Amino acid sequence: MSQLLTHTFITAFIVAWLAGAMPLMLAAVGETIGEQSGVLNLGIEGTMLVGGYFSYVAALHTHSLWLGMLAGGIMGALLTSVLVILSVWFGLNQIVIGIAVTLLGGGTTAVLFYSNYSQSTPRVPPATWNIPGLSDIPILGKSVFNQHGIFWVSILLMVVVSWLLTRTNWGLSVKAAGQKPLSLDAAGGSVMRTRSEAELLAGFFGGLGGAYLALIATSAFTPFMTAGLGYIAIIVTMLSRGKIYLVAIVALIYGLSVASGTVLQLTALNVPTDLISMLPYLVVMAMLLVFARSVYIPPALAAPYTRGAR
Amino acid sequence: MLTLKSRRTDARLAVVAGFSSLMLVLAACSSSGNSGPSASPSPSSSSSFTAVSIVTPATEADHGWNQMGLKGAKEATTALGLQLDTLTNVGYDNTQTILTQAAKKPGVGLVIAHASGFTQAADKANAATNVPILTVDFPNQQLPGKVGVLTFSAQQGGYLAGIAAAMNTKSNKIGIAISADDLNWFTMSGGFVAGARSVNPKIQIDVAYVGAAAYDDSAGGKKVVQQLIAKGDDVIFGMGDGATIGYIAAIEAATTPVKYIADIGDVSDLIKNPSQYLTSVLWVFTGADTQAIKDVQAGTFANKPYNLDLANGGIALQTTPAMNSATTTATNTAKAGIIAGTISVPLTTSKSQLNALLAK
Numbered sequence: 001m002s003q004l005l006t007h008t009f010i011t012a013f014i015v016a017w018l019a020g021a022m023p024l025m026l027a028a029v030g031e032t033i034g035e036q037s038g039v040l041n042l043g044i045e046g047t048m049l050v051g052g053y054f055s056y057v058a059a060l061h062t063h064s065l066w067l068g069m070l071a072g073g074i075m076g077a078l079l080t081s082v083l084v085i086l087s088v089w090f091g092l093n094q095i096v097i098g099i100a101v102t103l104l105g106g107g108t109t110a111v112l113f114y115s116n117y118s119q120s121t122p123r124v125p126p127a128t129w130n131i132p133g134l135s136d137i138p139i140l141g142k143s144v145f146n147q148h149g150i151f152w153v154s155i156l157l158m159v160v161v162s163w164l165l166t167r168t169n170w171g172l173s174v175k176a177a178g179q180k181p182l183s184l185d186a187a188g189g190s191v192m193r194t195r196s197e198a199e200l201l202a203g204f205f206g207g208l209g210g211a212y213l214a215l216i217a218t219s220a221f222t223p224f225m226t227a228g229l230g231y232i233a234i235i236v237t238m239l240s241r242g243k244i245y246l247v248a249i250v251a252l253i254y255g256l257s258v259a260s261g262t263v264l265q266l267t268a269l270n271v272p273t274d275l276i277s278m279l280p281y282l283v284v285m286a287m288l289l290v291f292a293r294s295v296y297i298p299p300a301l302a303a304p305y306t307r308g309a310r
Numbered sequence: 311m312l313t314l315k316s317r318r319t320d321a322r323l324a325v326v327a328g329f330s331s332l333m334l335v336l337a338a339c340s341s342s343g344n345s346g347p348s349a350s351p352s353p354s355s356s357s358s359f360t361a362v363s364i365v366t367p368a369t370e371a372d373h374g375w376n377q378m379g380l381k382g383a384k385e386a387t388t389a390l391g392l393q394l395d396t397l398t399n400v401g402y403d404n405t406q407t408i409l410t411q412a413a414k415k416p417g418v419g420l421v422i423a424h425a426s427g428f429t430q431a432a433d434k435a436n437a438a439t440n441v442p443i444l445t446v447d448f449p450n451q452q453l454p455g456k457v458g459v460l461t462f463s464a465q466q467g468g469y470l471a472g473i474a475a476a477m478n479t480k481s482n483k484i485g486i487a488i489s490a491d492d493l494n495w496f497t498m499s500g501g502f503v504a505g506a507r508s509v510n511p512k513i514q515i516d517v518a519y520v521g522a523a524a525y526d527d528s529a530g531g532k533k534v535v536q537q538l539i540a541k542g543d544d545v546i547f548g549m550g551d552g553a554t555i556g557y558i559a560a561i562e563a564a565t566t567p568v569k570y571i572a573d574i575g576d577v578s579d580l581i582k583n584p585s586q587y588l589t590s591v592l593w594v595f596t597g598a599d600t601q602a603i604k605d606v607q608a609g610t611f612a613n614k615p616y617n618l619d620l621a622n623g624g625i626a627l628q629t630t631p632a633m634n635s636a637t638t639t640a641t642n643t644a645k646a647g648i649i650a651g652t653i654s655v656p657l658t659t660s661k662s663q664l665n666a667l668l669a670k
Contacts, residue, residue, distance in 0.1 A: 004541070012540030016533040114399070118371030121555050121580060126563040213529060219559040222528040222552045258530075262537045265518045270665055273491050277521035 004266060007139050013259055014143035020280075021255025022154060023048070023213035023226075027233035028240070028247045029158050030076075030205025036165060036242050037198035038178035038191075040302040042098025043083055044206045045230030046105020049223075051076035051207025052214035053109035056221035057116075059124045068124070069150055069211045076207015077200045079105055088195045091304035102230070110223035123219045150216060154208065161205075162244035174198045175242075178298030181305045191305045209233070235284055241296035250287060257283040359419025361393040362386075362603060363412040367425045369399045372551045374574040375593075379424040382595025389596075390603055393417065402427045409435035409443065420444060420606050422599065426493070433457050442611045444602050447493060449615045458605075458612035460598055463619035464494045464573075465501030466648050467591035468547075469655045470620075470627040470641045471571050472505025474589050475545040476513050477637045478569055483514040485543035487535050489553040490523045493659055498573060498591060500658030500667050502547050505644070508653075515668060516543055520553050531556025532563075539564050545588065547571040554580075561586055569632065576628060590628040597622055621649045 004010075027048055034041045041047070051072035059068030083101055087094045127148050134145035165171040173194045176184035181191040213229070214221045232254065240246035261276040288295070362383065370377040380396060387394040395415055400408050405428050413421045413435055419442070423432045426447035436443045436456045444458040445451065452459045475484045484506060488495045499517065506513050516538055520530040531553030535546055539560065548557035548570060558580055561568050570581065572590035581587040598616040605611040618624025627641050647653035658664040 006540075006542075008542075009537070009540040012537050016537060019529070019533060114369055114371060118369060119579075121371070121373075123555070123559050123562060123582075126559075218529040218532050218556055219563065220528060220555045222526055222555055224526065225528055227524075227527060259533065259537075262518050262534050266516055266537065266541060273519045273522045273661065276519060277524065 004263060007142075010139050011143045013263060014139070016259035016262070017252075017255045018144070018147065018151070019217035019255070020258035021251045022151065023209045023217060024229055024233055024236060024254055025158065025209075025248055025251035026154055026212055027206050027209030027230060028236040028251055029161055029244060030202040030209065031233050031237040032202075032240060032242055032244065032247055033161060033165070033174065033205065034199045034202030035237055035298060035301055036178045037174045037195045038181060038298055038300040038303065038305070039083070039088060039195050039199045039202070040094045040098065040234075041080065041083060041101075041199065041202055041206070042095055042234070043080065043101025043105065043230075044098075044202075044233055045226055045228070046102035047076045047079050047203050047206035048105075048210030048213065048226045048230050049109045050079045050105045051210030052225060053113060053210075053221050055207075055211030056124065056214045059215055060122055065124065065127055065148065065150060065215050068215050069208060072211025072214070073204040073207040076205070076210065077203040080199055080203025080206065083203075084196050084199050087304065088192060088199060091306060094302045094304070106224055109221075113221060113223050117221070121220060121222075124215050126219055148216060150212065154212065157205075157208075158244055158248065161201075165242070165244070170194075170197075175298075177305075178300050181300050185305075185307060191307070195305070206230070206233075232281075232284055235288060238295050238297060239287055239291055241294065242298075250284075253287070254280055254284060358607075359392070360417035361395055361415065362420045362422065362599075363395040363397065363415060363418045364422040364424055365397045365400055365405075365408055365412050365428065367399070367401055367427065368551070372575070373554060373572075373577045373580060374551055376424070377575045378593050379422070379595055382599050383422055383424075385596040386599035386603060389600060392603070406431035406434050410438050413439035413441035413443070420603055420611075422602075442606050444599075444612075444616070452612055452615060454612050455609075456612065458602055458616060460595075460602075460616045460618070462494055462497070462593065463617060463625060464498040464591070464593070465504075465655045465657055466620045467573075467593075467625040467627060468498035468501025469505035469508075469648065469653070470501075470644055471498075471547055471573075471589060471591050472502040472507070473509055473640050473644055474505075474627070474633065474637050475502070475547060475569075475571060476506040476509035477640060478588055478632075478634075479513070479545045480567070481542050481544045482510060482512070483516070483542040484545040485516045485518065485535070485538035485541070485547070487518055487520065487531065487538060487546055487548045487550065487553075487557055489520045489525050489527065489531065489550040491519070491661060492549075495549045496658050496660055496664050498549065499547075500664050501655050503664075503667055504656050508644070509640070514542075516541060517664070517668065520550070520556075524553060525550065526552030528552055528554075528556035528559070532560045535560035536563070539566065539568055543568075545569045545571065547573070549573050572628075578628075578630065584631050586632070587630055588632050589630050592626045592628050593618055594624050594626060597624055620645055 054075040055068040055072030058071035086092045087097045128146045131145045135141045173189050177191050177194045236250045257280040264271045364383040366376045368376045370380045421443045423445040429445045432443040432445040446460045449459050518534045535557045561570050569588040574593045
């Protein structure tokens with residue numbers, strides 16, 4: 001037990017915690033933007049996989065994690081455009097199209113990976129940033145303040161999204177599109193355009209989540225590596241009531257439970273493997289139960305908008 | 311409103327047309343890529359045949375179970391002048407149908423069902439086609455002449471790997487990373503523990519699981535191995551399939567010297583720094599596959615289980631540049647002792663048995 005209280009181990013635990021939380025956080029921020037506008041994106045799992053795969057390819061070819069992340073975000077938005085066209089523009093069922101997007105993203109990336117990288121599975125070189133002064137702080141210096149710049153930019157992007165949703169006219173339009181799209185229409189706004197913009201931004205963040213998982217948390221891509229993280233992001237979104245800081249808190253609790261699984265095993269406790277696997281999901285389910293009454297779903301979520309229809 | 315309906319109809323037609331085109335392209339690709347025998351079905355004979363079929367749950371890209379299974383079947387059929395028909399990456403759904411289809415292919419006289427998850431479907435596929443099927447892990451599923459079973463004395467290889475780990479650790483702390491609750495992972499881990507303790511009875515051995523069935527969880531694999539390394543373990547024995555990529559990523563990212571021991575397959579082409587790749591417990595299927603094919607030809611198939619062990623070369627410790635001469639000598643001596651029966655390797659077939667061994 002004393003070996004678990006060393007600086008090195010606690011540092012590794014915090015690194016694992018953040019690596020578990022950040023992909024979920026980014027994806028859930030994306031899902032929040034989309035849901036606030038009234039679009040339920042069940043395809044976020046596929047979006048994350050597409051973002052993860054193309055970020056991996058881009059990072060391998062350009063030797064730049066930054067360009068990899070950008071590629072992941074763009075490809076995530078591109079895949080989400082399927083949902084935008086079919087569900088937002090043509091009014092097809094969002095649940096059906098979302099599932100199709102998940103299958104499309106997972107299947108396509110698996111085929112591409114097996115045909116291009118499965119023999120060698122190259123890894124993206126690990127990269128860290130040292131922040132002068134802060135990196136020397138015991139434990140936090142080598143865990144939090146040693147994170148790559150992508151970590152800090154991701155945090156900044158989430159702050160920007162929070163500001164966009166709460167302090168700008170665009171954010172107001174997004175919320176109107178999800179709550180009373182008719183009012184937005186009557187006020188001269190375009191529900192279609194607002195939902196399209198919001199959903200493309202959601203896809204970008206979903207792609208970033210997958211990219212973070214592949215490039216930073218794993219240093220590689222493997223088919224279906226999200227393993228249900230996209231669906232957890234949907235739950236996190238519903239728990240967070242459209243508030244980005246709540247998204248961050250719930251994602252951090254999830255990451256903590258992921259990292260704790262190994263710690264529990266390395267103590268003297270004889271923890272069943274099934275429980276370790278279930279722990280993050282149990283935590284999310286427990287939160288869902290505890291906060292069930294405060295779960296907020298925009299009234300117009302998943303309802304296609306047809307101008308002039310009653 | 312009419313316009314809206316018309317747009318929706320157009321969209322639906324576009325989706326249907328798109329998927330139909332995709333299906334046609336995939337069908338064309340699958341038929342053009344079929345390198346096996348011609349597709350017209352004909353009855354097979356169990357004693358005289360021209361081809362063997364192997365069905366694997368994933369592709370050979372796993373650098374482990376599927377890679378070595380396909381390699382063994384290919385070498386065995388090539389040596390015996392037979393064709394090999396491969397069906398890879400079939401997963402675990404609808405396996406009875408897939409095994410039946412594999413058995414019905416013209417000229418096929420044996421189907422290798424290369425996963426313990428295929429066992430239940432194997433006897434049903436045999437009953438439907440009368441083609442012998444070789445499956446794995448469970449000897450009680452054996453049906454003489456019909457369903458053969460391949461078993462593994464993986465603990466013997468684990469024992470040698472444990473010796474190699476104990477002789478190469480500087481911290482006297484070694485770790486085992488396991489991706490799933492798997493019979494063979496438990497047996498190999500038990501052998502590893504015994505082997506390491508035969509060198510140093512006081513060595514610290516940490517065991518961490520990625521999950522109950524996290525074979526392909528590369529992110530989880532990296533997280534687990536990072537924490538083992540942080541605890542001070544400087545030799546990691548990783549059992550994983552896809553999770554292996556995460557193990558290797560963690561070892562490459564380590565700031566302290568760490569060595570890696572793989573299992574089943576050869577991962578030397580995955581690891582950038584050869585000094586980090588200590589060895590692998592190789593599973594070589596060629597001999598068992600060859601014997602099974604010969605038994606089918608002779609009409610003696612599945613009269614007893616087939617087995618991979620050190621004595622028949624089915625289990626072997628890979629020689630790498632990172633293994634020094636002392637380690638090679640020690641593992642060779644232990645190998646001889648195991649084959650001669652002077653060294654008894656414990657068999658741990660469950661997590662509780664492995665935990666009991668660790669607690670001793």
